[in-house]
Amino acid sequence: MSIISYLSSFQASEWLSVVTVLLCVYVAHFYYRYFTRENPLPGPMPWPIIGNLHQMGNDLAAWAHKLQGVHGEMFETYYGSQRTIWLGRADLTAPVLASSTKNNYFNRGVSSPGMREIGLETVGIAANRDYESWKFNRKFFSTVVMSPRFLKKSITSTENLFMEAESYLNTLGGEVPVDMSKFWFRFFVDSMHISATGKHAHAMAGYYNTLVPKNKQTKDPKEIIDLTDEIIYSIRNEFFAASFMFFFPPFIRHYILRYYNNKYVNQVKRFNDILLSIIRNRKAEIDALPVKEPLNPDMLTLLLTTNTPRDLKIISTGDITRPMTDDEIRADLKEIFSVGIDTTSDSFCYIIWHMCKNPHEKVKVLKELNEVLGANPKESIPFESLDKLKYTEAFIKEVLRLNPVLPFLWKMATNDDTLGGKRWKAGTSVFINVYGTHTHSNNWERPEEFIPARHLEENKMNADRNAYIPFGGGPRLCPGKNFAMATLKLLTALLLRRFDFELVDKNAPLKTSFTMVRHCDELNVYIRPKIPIAG
């Protein structure tokens, strides 16, 4: 009798017994491996198949920080059957954040079938696991984003965009609360879109038009607003999609959560298509322009033309002499949208919140702004002045210490290594609790208090550079760091000099949520112009 015909002779009750026996064997094997694992660390007991997924809730970062309070600065959790080591103290993380090129933690977390399915592991920068491909993309991206010419141009266009924001806030504000989280998110969509493509996305106008009666609405082009709305929807979904695809094992995604799996896969594909069409349109524009006509040096044009006959010679990619492919540019464009917009807009939201919560510190920032930039708040802010705003910078740094938008960093050991005095195998997944590190009493005096002055050069009490990691560290350190800091400084100066603002509910805690990034979900303030509106 063949095995097939033998099995098909089973009754339902026999099948149940077989499944129960197999399940028991699987569970026994799972817990045997768990209890005999190398280097057991404290942490919540995992379940077979799902690990600790059922305990994480919808805020992994807050959950992990709570666990640090219970188990200490080195503990373990499981997503699915993947064990993760958490580190929450600067001295423990030194090997992981070493800036040496020999850093053993190049990869961001372990390889995940879900991330491979949506094609994120071999393109772009943030999730790319192919070293050569990452190096190529990062070189292009960093050279553009860190070039003084790009920074200066972006700062000018951000200041121009602020004028537009000012006109909306003048109408929206007053005695009606304005949700800063929504408003500034739209602002940053416009600002990053202009920096990346040289073109206006009309995101703020689109949002403003939903808040005012028809006769006050702007005449911005509807088809561009609609496309921008689709990009915004895609950016938000990219975070959900990446979290979902990373954390859920294929079995659960394909058989139990199939609807969500298909939904996210299709949305990622749609976002890719939108970005590719932006690239192809720009390519056609460049091709149609006579060779002698100057091209706009925005990020997209630079990525498209560098190492081609139309090279603007603004960035040098050193030993890399080939141009980028459309897919590589698409991945970089996605990066500036999905990594650049939320991080800066959420951080700006936290800056506004701390300004409201710490009025005595706000006064100090204002004093510096007046001393460095002069008494006339209407005057433009030169790029060079931003460097002189030391207290403003210290204020922003303190906000990023207590409200890091990336509350943990994902890393993975490429080779065997020693961490916390224990030897770990290659492939070990290591997460760094950024908030835990930023508030550890080993490195910070009165860690929970908001004290910007601690970041001033003369007061620096922190010798360990790994104690302050809002932009991460090691080879994957955020390449947008200078760009983000310059933009945040500029906006803080513009907003503070031109508007008064206060929280609608002074006692309410910050409303946030977590999907890879700690989002500011709502921040209602009363906002009023300081300068009388003409007419």
Ligand code: HEM
């Ligand atoms: C306040 C704003 C920002 C914060 C707090 C922030 C923070 C971070 C952090 C913590 C990382 C991970 C670093 C690590 O794993 O060690 C990162 C990576 C990255 N960030 Fe930012 N970021 C900000 C703004 C931006 C902007 C504006 C851009 C683009 C212009 C950008 C582009 C990137 C990219 C491409 C990566 C991946 C780098 C790699 O894997 O090599 N970020 N960022």
